[in-house]
Amino acid sequence: MPERIYNFSPGPATLPREVLAQASEDIINYNNTGMGLVELSHRSGEFMAIAEETEALLRELLNIPANYKVLFLQGGASTQFAMIPMNLLGAGKKATYLNTGTWAKKAIKEANIIAEADVAYSSEADSFNHVPDQADYSVAPESEYLYFVSNNTIYGTQFKQFPQSEKMLVCDMSSDILSREIDIKPFGLIFAGAQKNMGPAGATVVIIRDDLLDRTPDSVPTMFRYKTHADKGSMFNTPPCFAIYTIGLVLKWLKKIGGVAEIEKINREKAALLYKAIDKTDFFKGHARENSRSMMNITFNLPSPELESRLVTDALDAGFSGLKGHRSIGGLRASIYNAFPRQGVVDLIDFMEEFAKKNG
């Protein structure tokens, strides 16, 4: 095995090499303190500085307005599926959800445990191969928010334009946060697990408009209240220090290469190259409809499941890992988040063309 392979894993996913190199040093002796990074008290000056810098970088890179809080929580996106209705709805209230895949469905299930989810659109009958257009659904007038998943990791679909609504938007951006420029203002809440575009597993970023912090019913336990964490700068209890630190390194890397505007250009080009290769031949067939195609997760099929298996195996031998599609739709999936290098896409295309020639 070479020292480094191309890792197309959907998450946890590839990270910049320089981030790993820095973490490797700091874990032994952080900044010459004589203590390893994960041995630092979360109340120490060193770690507080890391946490503050990480938040400041995220605010800068995403241009987050001052009336939004940025939280670093635990429990993954799956915990947010429950915390959002626990905090923003409560019994007897309603919110509108767009069902564009597995993760949207899971969020709908939790909303229905706590309150009522009005499912205004579903692409399930089409194997979730697209996201809706604005004209395809309407939002119930009594809904508190409109919930959607900006990028559907499993199916390889993505909203090109975000929904427009009089209601505030609530969005699961786990798989495309920081991959393109966005306007935060229409959102009441954005959340994202770190392990795709931001860092390792173990931290979830929540960006919440501060007027929403006081809505939570008294029956909600302390740890599940956004206000608990907002009031304490995500230090109500011991935070996931290593994940926050690594997010900080990834954000520094992103800033250095030019920020979100620059990575968006690179992401657009990487995805365009791969879709072009898929469209060039009948051997490959994209799963997502063209106007819903994701820049992050490129899903496609081959003429048979046997050929798909062979491609996964041959690719691994050639140094391309993690290309097997999710079991729910099969086929192939190339996850090419921010940190996935352009050269890896170019090399994969060469490999795919060669494979098509041999097996087509």
Add this chain to the structure above:
Amino acid sequence: MPERIYNFSPGPATLPREVLAQASEDIINYNNTGMGLVELSHRSGEFMAIAEETEALLRELLNIPANYKVLFLQGGASTQFAMIPMNLLGAGKKATYLNTGTWAKKAIKEANIIAEADVAYSSEADSFNHVPDQADYSVAPESEYLYFVSNNTIYGTQFKQFPQSEKMLVCDMSSDILSREIDIKPFGLIFAGAQKNMGPAGATVVIIRDDLLDRTPDSVPTMFRYKTHADKGSMFNTPPCFAIYTIGLVLKWLKKIGGVAEIEKINREKAALLYKAIDKTDFFKGHARENSRSMMNITFNLPSPELESRLVTDALDAGFSGLKGHRSIGGLRASIYNAFPRQGVVDLIDFMEEFAKKNG
């Protein structure tokens, strides 16, 4: 600053040097896969093997019976304060709590949000300087469980013998798990944040008797149900991979040095040395009553707050970090968990004796 100092932090805390060295390598390229540890998919063969080995080691070291599940969760002990009553009580039910410090109080608060906490004992009026004897309290007959904190990090107290009760025990062992041999069978549930005796922040271990998994009311969201995680081997969603991996390394280290029986001997000796130094002179005064003294967190005072501050500062200059006591009781605290080396205790005692001579 020397390459390595003695870190008395109460958590996140010092870890074995060889654990950090291994993590430092694996984070760049795990086991020659060409991928860094935190880049591995949690569904990969490599990470599944790590998770399985970590659970197996914990079961072996703590001699956990087969009818208990071991879960690796997120959200810290503070999340358990709510999850326990959410899963084991529900509205209208009651459990007995022993109030022996800040963390017990927080657990009581959450229990009262969800059900009813019967507080059978409190040492608050004595600055939490002791834990109760068996004769000091009784458990309400209608209680579902008896909840206690085995070691109180802030106050430096510890149960020498666990409570005896007809009711099942539920215990926060965050700050002394794996530090001494225990019998799991009287417990319905044990939980512990990793960041003191097991690894870095970001994972919480829950050991739960499997007949308790089916008690949870339907109104509890999916992520807050123990059964969700038990049914999926803690892989319902992306787990805190780095923390689980590092716990695995710490457990391997513990097994290598002789397991829990051996570390208990070492812990007893380290604590005895330090208490002996404290008792030798009137200059130092232990906070905890003698029969409640903790082996993990040794709390003590000096004749004045000024002298206490000076000791913290001078100690830092001499390479002893993290000795400042918690703000709620002031004074000094030396946290000497499993991974804290005996030599560090010996050196601290020399330093303390010198300091007492100069300032006494």
